Structure formats: C-alpha cells, structure tokens
Amino acid sequence: MSYSQLRAFDAVARSGSFSRAADMLGVTQPAVSLQVAALERAYRTDLLTRKGATVSLTADGATLFGLTRQMFGVEAEIEDFLGSSLKLQRGHLRFAADGPHLALDLLAAFRASHPGVTVELILGNATETWNALLQSAADIAMLANPPEDPRVAALPVAVQDMMLLVPRGHALAKRGEVALKDIVAEKVVFREHGSNTQRTLERALRKQRLHLFPVLTVGSREAMIEAVSRRIGVGFVFDREKNADPRSVAVPIRELRGSNRNMLVYLKPRRRRRTVAALIEIASKQPVAAQ
Structure with missing residues (x-):
C-alpha cells in the first residue's frame, strides 16, 4: 500500500470514474487504473465494480473509502494549520x-x-x-x-534621556535641565543592582568623579515613583517611564541625555x-x- 495508491482510489471513489479521477489528480487515466489495480492485487480484494466508463464501490471499497476520506480530511486540516501558521494567523x-x-x-x-x-x-x-x-x-x-x-x-x-524625578514643588522642579553635580547634596533613591537605570547612572557618576549616597534602594520604577512622590528623596527614571502622576516632576539630566x-x-x-x-x-x- 502506498500513498499514491490510496490517493488514486479515493479520487476514483469520489468521482465515480477513472477519467474524472485522472483529471482531478493531473495524471493519465492508465496511471490511475494501474495504482488502483496494484492496491487491489496487494490485498487480494475487489474495491471497485467496473461498468463501462463508470465504477461503483464494493463493500470493501465503501469501507476503505470512509477511511480514506478521514485520512485526507486530516491531511487537509494539517495543511490548513501549517498554512495559517505560515501566514501568522496563529x-x-x-x-x-x-x-x-x-x-x-x-x-x-x-x-x-x-x-x-x-x-x-x-x-x-x-x-x-x-x-x-x-x-x-x-x-x-x-x-x-x-x-x-x-x-x-x-x-x-x-x-531616551535619563531624568531626575523630584517631588512637585522641589527646588529643582522648575529647572529645564540639571547637572549631576546639582544632585550631590540631595537625598536620593537608587534602583536595585542589576537595573539598567542604576548601571547607567553609576557609569556617569564615575566619569564625573561624583558620589551619591542613597537613603533608599527600590526594586522597580513604580516603587521609585512612589518613593519620590512621598518625598523620601529624588530619583531617576528614563523619559518614557515617567507617568502622569501629578505628585512628581521629571527634569532632564544634562550628562545623561540619550544615555538609554x-x-x-x-x-x-x-x-x-x-x-x-x-x-x-x-x-x-x-x-x-x-x-
């Protein structure tokens, strides 16, 4: 039994004719006849009753046709699935x-x-x-x-630019820009070790030979925003991380423009x-x- 034999038999059973099956499969009629005959010979059974140009299914043929319809139905589902994956429909x-x-x-x-x-x-x-x-x-x-x-x-x-986040009303809140040296005297809030914000800030501080001493270290930008809003200290965020919280203001840091x-x-x-x-x-x- 081969795939081509089952495909030929299924096409004949669906169309009721060897010639129409050949047209469906894009092959010659003798090729279809040979495939079906080989399948019948291999399993010593008659699958089709031939009457001139038309054919009908035997009992075994009808049973096999039910199975090939299931088989090729699943094949079509697989093709649809893989095709939709290829087109990113799933x-x-x-x-x-x-x-x-x-x-x-x-x-x-x-x-x-x-x-x-x-x-x-x-x-x-x-x-x-x-x-x-x-x-x-x-x-x-x-x-x-x-x-x-x-x-x-x-x-x-x-x-993105790194911003200094300060409570609304803070002395630096009205500045158009601040420098790192302007922050040295401030109480500051740091991000955790492993944070890109913290690493970027520390590189800039080393380059400027400046030191900041945190009063608090937090594990997320949300915690940073909340800590600054509660006036625990000033903090650091990138420009797209600042939300619309009215309790704080973000001011660009001169040395850290385009740092992210x-x-x-x-x-x-x-x-x-x-x-x-x-x-x-x-x-x-x-x-x-x-x-």
Whole structure:
C-alpha cells in the first residue's frame, strides 16, 4: 500500500470514474487504473465494480473509502494549520523586556498586524531580561544598553534621556535641565543592582568623579515613583517611564541625555522563527519612539 495508491482510489471513489479521477489528480487515466489495480492485487480484494466508463464501490471499497476520506480530511486540516501558521494567523511569541512602556507599544503594533498570535510578556530588570534571552526562556527581548555578544543580534528601537524625578514643588522642579553635580547634596533613591537605570547612572557618576549616597534602594520604577512622590528623596527614571502622576516632576539630566538605547535583541538562530521575524519587521518599519 502506498500513498499514491490510496490517493488514486479515493479520487476514483469520489468521482465515480477513472477519467474524472485522472483529471482531478493531473495524471493519465492508465496511471490511475494501474495504482488502483496494484492496491487491489496487494490485498487480494475487489474495491471497485467496473461498468463501462463508470465504477461503483464494493463493500470493501465503501469501507476503505470512509477511511480514506478521514485520512485526507486530516491531511487537509494539517495543511490548513501549517498554512495559517505560515501566514501568522496563529502562533505564540515569548517576549521579555526590562520595562513595559516601549515593549507594550511594540506589542500593540504587532497584535494589530497578527491578532491570531498569542504573546507572553516577561518583565524583569536588565540582568533578568538578558538571562531570559540567553537561556531561551524568551524568543526575543527589548533591552536597554545590552552587552555585546556574538550570539546575539540587535536592532535599535529608541533613544531616551535619563531624568531626575523630584517631588512637585522641589527646588529643582522648575529647572529645564540639571547637572549631576546639582544632585550631590540631595537625598536620593537608587534602583536595585542589576537595573539598567542604576548601571547607567553609576557609569556617569564615575566619569564625573561624583558620589551619591542613597537613603533608599527600590526594586522597580513604580516603587521609585512612589518613593519620590512621598518625598523620601529624588530619583531617576528614563523619559518614557515617567507617568502622569501629578505628585512628581521629571527634569532632564544634562550628562545623561540619550544615555538609554533601547534595542530589540535575539539569539541569531531565532531570526528564522516567523513570529520573531514578524516582530523585527514591525520594529524596523514602525519605530515605537522617535530616534
């Protein structure tokens, strides 16, 4: 028994004619006849009763026809499934990010183009997000200032300034810009070790040979915003991380303008995945923030 024999038999059973079956399959009528005859001979049974140009099913033929209809029906479903996957009508994407704002902007554009694809968003700090990518817990990631790695490709998405976050009414709140030296006398709130915000700030402080002494260290940008709003100290966020909370004001830091380069990063072999390729295409054509 071969696939071609079953396909030939099924076509004859559906059409009731060898000639029509040949037309359906795009082969010659003798080729169809030979395939069906070989199937009958191999299993020593008559599947069709031939009456001139037409044929009818025997009892065994009717039973086999029911089975081939199931078989080729499943085949059609498989073709539909794989075809819809190819067109991204379905699928799943695991997306890691070190912050929700740019990631969600990009995912909104992705979902608008590919509504059948489900997305899992994995949020963490910079270190956690990088590890998720390298350990294949994520298919692709949005990460600020990622390290260079020969295994990883990167696509620039946005550039952001670091901002000093101060309580409304603070002496620095009305400034158009502040310098790092202006913050030395302030009580400050730091982000946790492993945060891109903290790493970027510390690099700039070392370059300026300045020191800040935190009164509090927090584990998220949301906690940073709340701590500043409660006047525990001044803090640090990137410009797209500041929400509309009226209790605080964000002021650009001169030395840290353009200090945050958000990149879409992925392990190079993952580029072949259709969901990953689609997200990269959207990010390259529809930047989610001005460069």
